Amino acid sequence: MILVSACLVGHKVRYNGGADAHELLMKYNQKGNFIAICPECLGKLPIPRPPAEIINGSGQEVLAGTAKIMSKLADDVTMNFVTGAETLLTIAVQYGVKAAILKERSPSCGVHQIYDGTFSGTKIVGQGVAAALLSQRGIKLYSEEDITEQMLKDLGAAETNEG
Numbered sequence: 001m002i003l004v005s006a007c008l009v010g011h012k013v014r015y016n017g018g019a020d021a022h023e024l025l026m027k028y029n030q031k032g033n034f035i036a037i038c039p040e041c042l043g044k045l046p047i048p049r050p051p052a053e054i055i056n057g058s059g060q061e062v063l064a065g066t067a068k069i070m071s072k073l074a075d076d077v078t079m080n081f082v083t084g085a086e087t088l089l090t091i092a093v094q095y096g097v098k099a100a101i102l103k104e105r106s107p108s109c110g111v112h113q114i115y116d117g118t119f120s121g122t123k124i125v126g127q128g129v130a131a132a133l134l135s136q137r138g139i140k141l142y143s144e145e146d147i148t149e150q151m152l153k154d155l156g157a158a159e160t161n162e163g
């Protein structure tokens, strides 16, 4: 099974109450090889919710306890994000997930980039909290910006699961 950020396959779980459906992932979602999950929902954050960014670091530093996550309304939501990431990892292990395709630049799901914590739209190199935890446990990460149809086939996304 392949873990996928729920918003990428049409679930309206983003901070603004919307989805960010990705055409190729929507097509392969029909095959039944994806597990679509939103770690921020697992962390009991509401939909919609204020945007949040990692302050002074990336997901690795949040997991190490040296950075935190603040909402734009100045609420500390670090524990929600960490709890959501840990629950996501538990589910991924239960399902034998070896690869995940996650939403780039999210403070939970970002694979290569996140925002810098100033809510100014400035991007920095780094991973979101859930992405960092999955990566630490050996799950191969891709962002939706990485993938091609051939990559999805190589990951087993095209296999049919009937019955």
Ligand code: SF4
Pocket: 005, 006, 007, 008, 013, 014, 015, 037, 038, 039, 040, 041, 103, 106, 108, 109
């Ligand atoms: S936490 Fe991940 S799955 Fe949930 S809305 Fe943000 S990017 Fe999408």
